[in-house]
Amino acid sequence: MTDIPEVPDLLSSAVEALGGARRDGQLKMASAVAHSIDTGEHLAVQAGTGTGKSLAYLVPSLRHAVDTGKTVVVSTATIALQRQLVERDLPRTATALTGPLGRVPEFAILKGRGNYLCLNKIHAGTIEEPEGDLFDALGGGKADPFAASRLGREVTRLREWTSDTETGDRDDLTPGVTDRSWRQVSVTARECLGATNCSYGADCFAEKAKAKAGKADVVVTNHALLAIDAMSPAAILPEHDVVVVDEAHELADRITSVATAEISGASVAGLARRCAKLVDEEVADDISGSAELIESLLDDIAPGRWTGLPDGAPLALSSLRDRLWKAHTAIGPVRRSGEVDPEGNAARLAALTSLEEMHDTAVRILAAFDDPDEAKRPDVVWIGEDLVRGDRKRVLRVAPLSVGGLLRASLFAHATVILTSATLTVGGSFDGLAASWGLPPHRPGSADATSAAPDSDPATEATKSAQSITAIGKPPPADEKKLVWNGLDVGSPFDHQKSAILYVAKHLPAPGREGMSARTLDEVVDLITAAGGRTLGLFSSMRAAKDAAEAVRTRIDLPVLCQGDGATGALVKEFAADEKTCLFGTLSLWQGVDVPGPSLNLVLIDRIPFPRPDDPLLMARQRAVAARGGNGFMAIAAGHAALLLAQGTGRLLRGTSDRGVIAVLDSRLATARYGNYLLASLPPFWRTTDGQLVRGALSRLQGTNTTDGDRA
Incomplete structure (x- = not known):
């Protein structure tokens, strides 16, 4: 019988040591993760921004690893979260739990082999000459001397860095280099000679990282390497019995990308x-x-x-x-x-x-x-x-038409999987994303219950259709035992009703192909003016973002930044530093902006983010669902839009003191049959279609920000 304290006590110790406060949602999530690890049942847990989900899964993961001696793999979609886990969350949590756990928990980061310098490629003289590649890339008869010279300079710098770096990890190189240059000094897993066949095997950076990971209690990796491990007959990741998938809403897309x-x-x-x-x-x-x-x-x-x-x-x-x-x-x-x-x-x-x-x-x-x-x-x-x-x-x-079969056979069949994100319920249900992961419907008999509901309900159609996704493409192998999983929404520490207004501009014309209408542009100008800047504009395309930025600049005397004007990270910092600045952009801003405080009071969304009608993969999936008797539009296009809309609206409230407005300039959200389905995917904001009321709220909020700034 173990002497290690139970998860609630460990979480309390960690929160106290880190100077945090008790959060009911965090405790609920940590307990659910511990239960899943104990029972072997998979878990999908939605935890809103501010819940502290990283700590909620790290505490039970570390306890399990120390108690059993087995490794836990944590997979993320973004480099930013990987760094947060390895450089901040894990070191602090490990230190806080060293006493209660009885020893210092060990952790490591592991990436694909192509992320590390290859000493053999550098020293064996196998770096490719640039001229031929440039000839091909340009499609002409003359190499680009500027590109060639840049390539040469960067490869030279990488050679010199070899003697300075301890990790050989590309992410530790500052400033970075182009993908083209990095390929000259790295190899894929299939190109690697193997440590026993390589003259530099004993000093190999990738092998050192793998060896460190093999001794760790928790290994942090990314969805791409998780996919490679699932598709490869060889073991890429160390032996493990639990996988935590953070940013799980991106899992299927990342697996698809690797399999393309x-x-x-x-x-x-x-x-x-x-x-x-x-x-x-x-x-x-x-x-x-x-x-x-x-x-x-x-x-x-x-x-x-x-x-x-x-x-x-x-x-x-x-x-x-x-x-x-x-x-x-x-x-x-x-x-x-x-x-x-x-x-x-x-x-x-x-x-x-x-x-x-x-x-x-x-x-x-x-x-x-x-x-x-x-x-x-x-x-x-x-x-x-x-x-x-x-x-x-x-x-x-x-x-692949679907990656559900691959995930079901190669991930869920071999480990207990915890999937978490701030956005996992689409249309109010976990079933949409679960189907893309190859999991059966959430509740036993839910398919029968849904079938009895009125066909006129879009949410019902979407749920039924989502379940048919698991039948498209290559089917998963027959399971010896039925996969059991649970879905849990632990909520958010934010009071959405009191903190944010969701405004749908019902009076505007539906968006068309010709770009933003004059009435819609007037609405944008009025809202930004009322907010005094402080606006993040999320657009469906780069062209729409640039056109809107150019038009707004001519009508408002406020700084308007647009994605593409510089590095995205630098633009976000500039936006956060000046409360009167606006930032317009597209996809990466929908998911990657974290700006708490008075610099962001208004999130503008130009249109419902349906996938492009010429996206061949999504359209093929849509047709496949329809061929199975489902509603392809609701299962694929509306599901895609709902997920991205939830991500976009999530940019507003990043701290418990944040306040503001989310303005959706697409009237279809209020008038179309699928509108309620999309709204069910969002937090419970206070909703209105009254533009005058919203502008008044923004003006009052601007006054509050100004007063606070004067006091400061």
């Missing part, structure tokens, strides 16, 4: 150059010929989703597949440890890895249309466009 692959004419041509020194000239020329075929194919077909293989695609892709494998065979296996030529081994392994990955992508695309039922196809294929130095370059992409 692409082919372009430039990438095939680059691979031909990489292989040129390792194979006969004829073999390399064959791959170059395939690059031209792929480039021609993509040029002849309009961007968008493929519902079948278009004319020319089978020949181009099968030819590429066969030529890549011919080169793979010609290069031969990498020599094992103890043999000579480490430089040659590294070059061969890098080429073999790239050949295998592109070969597998070609095979995956060719097989994507085998099933005539689109809802049963594992993958979605489409042509996208990337902006490369001002030019649009077409790329053929393939992504």
